[in-house]
Amino acid sequence: MLDTVGPELQVVNKTERPISLEADSFVVLTPDENKEANPNLLPINFHGLSKAVKTGDTIFIGQYLFTGSETTSVWLEVSDIKGEDVVCLIKNSATLSGSLYTLHVSQIRIDQPTLTDKDKEVIKTWGARNNIDFLTLSYTRHAEDIREAREFLSESCDLRQTQIFAKIENIEGLTHFDEILQEADGIILSRGTLGIDLPPEKVFLFQKAALYKCNMAGKPAVVTRVVDSMTDNLRPTRAEATDVANAVLDGSDAILLGAETLRGLYPVETISTVGRICYEAEKVFNQDTYFKKAGKYVGEPMSHLESIASSAVRAAIKVKASAIICFTSSGRAARLIAKYRPTMPVLSVVIPQLKTNQLRWTFSGAYEARQSLIIRGLFPMLADPRHPQSELKMLENKSTYYLQGLDNMNWLANKALHEPYLGCIQKAESTNATNETILKVALDHGKASGVIKSHDRVVVCQKVADASVVKIIELED
Structure with missing residues (x-):
């Protein structure tokens, strides 16, 4: 995760010496960054502050907590405006330390781009x-x-x-x-x-x-x-x-x-x-009330995927399943199941898909699996692309290629040989045997993590041919 800074106003303290501000005294905010920060003067990185604020407005300056109620941030009230300088009354005593402090003006729009x-x-x-x-x-x-x-x-x-x-x-x-x-x-x-x-x-x-x-x-x-x-x-x-x-x-x-x-x-x-x-x-957490609320919000008729997701959660609750296992390629089906906040964990098995941008071949799936981690109750797994599930068929010459790991498939080295077939690549149809093998891996992972035990019931949501299926399985010893 990368967090942007955005249109954030900052106070610049080039000396990095701590600055102690006393309540009921005055401090000047100036856009002249060449001046040295001290208890009476704070340089800022924005020239439009004097035009954006008016007397009586509230300004907060701090490094972390930013509430104005502790010792690392300060609460200011605009007292006067002199050219580009803004004179403020200090409302609480605080010590600012470090080289940069964030400045926030309450309910004032700063005319800067969101992505700087x-x-x-x-x-x-x-x-x-x-x-x-x-x-x-x-x-x-x-x-x-x-x-x-x-x-x-x-x-x-x-x-x-x-x-x-x-x-x-x-x-x-x-x-x-x-x-x-x-x-x-x-x-x-x-x-x-x-x-x-x-x-x-x-x-x-x-x-x-x-x-x-x-x-x-x-x-x-x-x-x-x-x-x-x-x-x-x-x-x-x-x-x-x-x-x-x-x-x-x-x-x-x-x-x-x-x-x-x-x-x-x-x-x-x-x-x-x-x-x-x-x-x-x-x-x-009151899952029953939440489930009814979510279903009512979606309304009727439900979309195909929404109906399957809600049915899987309802079935899992009714049979007291210990987990829901969902096969998905984009992650959308698993996210929809998690949306209904089932009381049991959702194991999302992400099946890699082959994609091309005409220059190289890549497998999708790794992003989708990792991005699922932030969703409550969802525990993703990434299927191995070397599995027959990820088999590729070259229809023109009937030969079969297997992709190793998550590496790119580089066709450029043999462009003359492969170019006639680039438009003919498709993902092989998954078979029941393939699905059962991947399901066993998912069940073994659930057992190893302590989520699934002998004689437990598990709800499985998957695609078979062109149909979406929700099934209940009961495990043996």
């Missing part, structure tokens, strides 16, 4: 080199931001399979949430900065509404900023523990930790504690 030139450079170098699975788009404000990022990934970086998660961080993103959700592959509710734009009493309402919409759309939702106090303490507050549990009960797919693991004193304990709370919350 610096972000594009990082994506084209580090992102492309590492074949990133996810791009998280900071400060997403419109659906067009997603479309532009997707076009850049596809055309400039050859990252067509990378999924884009929109980070909702301000009022503008909240206002256009529905259209953003429709365009994005997932949503991150960045409650830190969002909590600055929204009144505190409104944050929980947006969280519940956003998670509900993500759940009904079958798109993963991630909640941030849950146990801030564990940055410096071994245990979370009771309110934070309840907050984590409520995020699970509300329907979140994942919890994203920040300062707690970035600079916190107890990163391992934080992960362990949050994990235990999630585990307890999942045990009391």
